[in-house]
Amino acid sequence: MPWARLSGSPRLDVAIDMGNPFLNLTVDGFLKIGAVAATRSAAEDTYHIIQKGNISSHDFEKTLKKMCKEGVYWGTIAGVYVGMEYGVERIRGTRDWKNAMIGGAVTGALVSAASNNKKDKIAIDAITGAAIATAAEFINYLT
Incomplete structure (x- = not known):
């Protein structure tokens, strides 16, 4: 990055x-x-x-x-999040915005699941984590 x-x-x-x-x-x-x-x-x-x-x-x-x-x-x-993004990068063998999206989704889901949320909330938090991480990655590329 x-x-x-x-x-x-x-x-x-x-x-x-x-x-x-x-x-x-x-x-x-x-x-x-x-x-x-x-x-x-x-x-x-x-x-x-x-x-x-x-x-x-x-x-x-x-x-x-x-x-x-x-x-x-x-x-x-x-x-x-940083560990997930790095792990995804190593697995995929490429460095791009998709790593941030996947890392954000996994992090959002893990944090939500650790907070004893139900399935719907975990899915929403995974989507939110992916959206925030992807947006941050795109903004980082713009600057």
Whole structure:
């Protein structure tokens, strides 16, 4: 997948070598998206604390727990998606938007099934995952 970035935007790459490209990509996706989710959670809670006007140790603990929970949840989803997309690429032997679509569908279905949803909801979540991943892939190619 080609890399695109906005002009002047900072870039941080952390390399963790797990000895396997599949594991490397999965861990990288987990860490990057997990950090984004944790940061978003911290910013949201900071805003609410500023609105409230004071902070307690309970607020701090609550924010820290929420950051960890959100980071792990979204990091896991990202890791599964990146791993699925890479696996599909290896199986198909080609790199194109179809890998994103299949990876998104499988990830959406897995996350939905893990949430104990019924068959109809799992199918809808698989379609949603495929649509979002495919759209993101097309947008990435445009930039």
